[in-house]
Structures are given as structure tokens and as C-alpha cells.
Amino acid sequence: MPESAADAAYRRFLPWRRAFEIGFWVLLVSVNCIANSITTLMDIRRSESATLDWEPAVWELSSGLVWLLVMLPAIVWFTRRYPLHWDNWRRQLPRYLLASVFASAVHVAGMVALRVLVYRWQGMDYDFGPWGRQFFYEYLKDMRTFASIVLTMEGYRFILRRWQGEASLLDVPDEGPPxxxxxxxxxxxxxxxxxxxxxxxxxxxxxxxxxxxxxxxxxxxxxxxxxxxxxxxxxxxxxxxxxxxxxxxxxxxxxxxxxxxxxxxxxxxxxxxxxxxxxxxxxxxxxxxxxxxxxxxx
The missing domain is CATH 2.40.50.1020 (LytTr DNA-binding domain)
Incomplete structure (x- = not known):
């Protein structure tokens, strides 16, 4: 079978696949951190808060680093170990909901630890606020982030399988013997x-x-x-x-x-x-x- 244009394109993509995947997430997290830092700083200036200009950047960067360096590799492993498909999503949903809680707990603990270190370096104290209320607030955000990452990963893998060519067993016909x-x-x-x-x-x-x-x-x-x-x-x-x-x-x-x-x-x-x-x-x-x-x- 002669190699098609799609096959040739897929072969050219393979050596760059890992760099593309890492670059995609680094770019996405970086853009999100920058955009959130700017909008948060604008809100602070409008409210005439005593918050220093560098603080929103620390908040967003600490969150982004934990997602990028800790949570993303963990989610890659988790979704490969427990893949999500149309025929199993109901069975997998409780496992994924539990994983979202765990991911949020790790994310919050990691970003708070980083913020505490930076604030101490600046001779200041960081106050996360009441842990119960703040964790619930962060979980509502983290759950959406977790779901978005999972859907993006599974969608990307689906496209790769179809680009590469996905095999399946022949179905039993509706009528007559196979x-x-x-x-x-x-x-x-x-x-x-x-x-x-x-x-x-x-x-x-x-x-x-x-x-x-x-x-x-x-x-x-x-x-x-x-x-x-x-x-x-x-x-x-x-x-x-x-x-x-x-x-x-x-x-x-x-x-x-x-x-x-x-x-x-x-x-x-x-x-x-x-x-x-x-x-x-x-x-x-x-x-x-x-x-x-x-x-x-x-």
C-alpha cells in the first residue's frame, strides 16, 4: 500500500510529538497566567487595594507551576491508566470526581507553599484565609480546570488515533450469520x-x-x-x-x-x-x- 499524504505527515510529526505536547501545555499555562495576572492587577487598582503589584503575578505563577510540573504529568498517567470513553464514562465518573478532589488538594497545597516561600523572601506573611471556605472556592475552579485538561487530552488522543489509523474488530451483522x-x-x-x-x-x-x-x-x-x-x-x-x-x-x-x-x-x-x-x-x-x-x- 503506497504511503498517503496523511501517512507522510504523521511520520513527519512523530519526531516532534513530544516537543509539541510539552510546548502546547507550557504556552497554554503561560498565557493563562499572564492574562489572569493582568486582569487581577487591573481589578486591584480599581478597588484601590493595598496589594502590591507583584502579588497577582506570584498568585498566578504559583498556581500555574503546580499545574504544569505536578498535576499535568499526574493527569497524563491517570487518564492512560483509566481512559475515558463513551461506553465507560458512567462507570469512570466516580473515579474521576475523586481524582478531581485529590488534584485540587495537591494543587492548593503546592501553590500555598510556594506563595509562603515568596512572601517570606519579601519579608511578608501570606494569608490564604479560612482553609475550609477557600478550599471549596479553589475546588470549584480546579474541577473545571481538571475537566478541561482531561477532555483536551482525550480529544488529542482520539485525533492521533484516527490520524494514525485505529483498528477495531468487525461487528456482528444485524441480520444473518457473520x-x-x-x-x-x-x-x-x-x-x-x-x-x-x-x-x-x-x-x-x-x-x-x-x-x-x-x-x-x-x-x-x-x-x-x-x-x-x-x-x-x-x-x-x-x-x-x-x-x-x-x-x-x-x-x-x-x-x-x-x-x-x-x-x-x-x-x-x-x-x-x-x-x-x-x-x-x-x-x-x-x-x-x-x-x-x-x-x-x-
Whole structure:
């Protein structure tokens, strides 16, 4: 299959992906801090408050730093561990509400600690106010921020999956028997930027677990499928596919050689030059299935 313009654009984007993601959040938090500092300072000057000009900047910067350096990495981990989808949002909602309370508590504690340090450096005392009332006030703001971050992350991941191409199992038809066995699919449906096409199961070269997804490797393309690696293992033909690691499966036809390691594990060399890890618990079975001649000391 020739590489399309979308495929080429996606490949060009991949080396810059991490820089883009970090840059996006840094820019967003920075713009928000600057804008809030300016509007707060304008309100203070109109009210003729005794608040010094630098204080609003400290308030906003302390809040932004905690979101950027602490909360954002934590939310990335949390949303990958407990992904939110249309079919599970009701079940996940209590977990996310609890996470929003925890996120707000960490955010408030972190920003207050930073403000106390800056105020002491300036020879002043920082007064957060009554903790119960102030925390409730901050939580109402933090809950909206938390929800916005989660929705932005999930939306971005959805776009990436569709740009990359997302795999799914073929649905059972509304009428009549399925054209192929559902418990042992022969093909996978790929949705990619408004297009749909089929990929034969036997064309999958290897599979890697990635959170609540597995990536199906097909002709130098990775197609995420919502499944655990144990779940997809039960769907694929065991005569052709083998589990070689807690995070990897391989098409046996793609294995060129098995390189033993001193640790007892092994390294698989595939026909396209790819190298995959093989745990010691799977090595003996794999060697017998691909043939003794495949194991080498390369």
C-alpha cells in the first residue's frame, strides 16, 4: 500500500510529538497566567487595594507551576491508566470526581507553599484565609480546570488515533450469520481520517501493549486496537502468533532468528530488521515453534 499524504505527515510529526505536547501545555499555562495576572492587577487598582503589584503575578505563577510540573504529568498517567470513553464514562465518573478532589488538594497545597516561600523572601506573611471556605472556592475552579485538561487530552488522543489509523474488530451483522468467526477474526477494520479498510490478521507482524490499547504492526504502520494483550492473544491463531513478552506478541512467520542473552532472556530478530524482547518464560516454547535453527548467537 503506497504511503498517503496523511501517512507522510504523521511520520513527519512523530519526531516532534513530544516537543509539541510539552510546548502546547507550557504556552497554554503561560498565557493563562499572564492574562489572569493582568486582569487581577487591573481589578486591584480599581478597588484601590493595598496589594502590591507583584502579588497577582506570584498568585498566578504559583498556581500555574503546580499545574504544569505536578498535576499535568499526574493527569497524563491517570487518564492512560483509566481512559475515558463513551461506553465507560458512567462507570469512570466516580473515579474521576475523586481524582478531581485529590488534584485540587495537591494543587492548593503546592501553590500555598510556594506563595509562603515568596512572601517570606519579601519579608511578608501570606494569608490564604479560612482553609475550609477557600478550599471549596479553589475546588470549584480546579474541577473545571481538571475537566478541561482531561477532555483536551482525550480529544488529542482520539485525533492521533484516527490520524494514525485505529483498528477495531468487525461487528456482528444485524441480520444473518457473520462472514467469518467472531471469536477468531481473520480481518480487522481500520478507520483512518474518514476512510475505512480491512487488514488481514495474518498481515500483522507483531503486537505491542500500550495501556488499554495494543498496537498492531502492519507494514511499518501501527494501528491501535482497544484491547489488552491478553485479550487479543485469545483472538489470534495460536499456530501463527505467539506471546513472547508481557508486552509483545509476534507473528511466527516474521521471526528470522533468536539471540540468547546472558540473563536467560532473548532478543528476537525479525525479517524486517525489527528487534523485540523475549522473556525467558516464553523462550523455550518459542524456540520449539519456530525451529531450533532460528536460535543463534548473533
Amino acid at each position: 462472514m467469518e468467526p467472531v471469536e477468531r477474526p481473520e480481518r480487522f477494520l481500520i478507520r483512518k481520517l474518514g476512510r475505512e479498510f480491512l487488514v488481514a490478521a495474518n498481515d500483522i507482524e507483531w503486537i505491542q501493549a500500550s495501556g488499554n490499547y495494543v498496537n498492531l504492526r502492519v507494514r511499518q504502520h501501527d494501528y491501535p486496537l482497544r484491547s489488552t494483550i491478553a485479550g487479543i492473544e485469545t483472538k489470534l491463531d495460536p499456530r501463527r502468533f505467539a506471546r513472547v513478552h508481557r508486552s509483545y506478541m509476534v507473528n511466527l512467520d516474521q521471526v528470522a532468528s533468536i539471540e540468547p542473552m546472558d540473563s536467560g532472556d532473548a532478543r528476537l530478530h525479525l525479517k524486517d530488521g525489527t528487534q523485540l524482547p523475549c522473556s525467558r518464560r516464553y523462550r523455550a516454547d518459542l524456540r520449539g515453534r519456530v525451529g531450533a535453527g532460528a536460535e543463534s548467537s548473533a
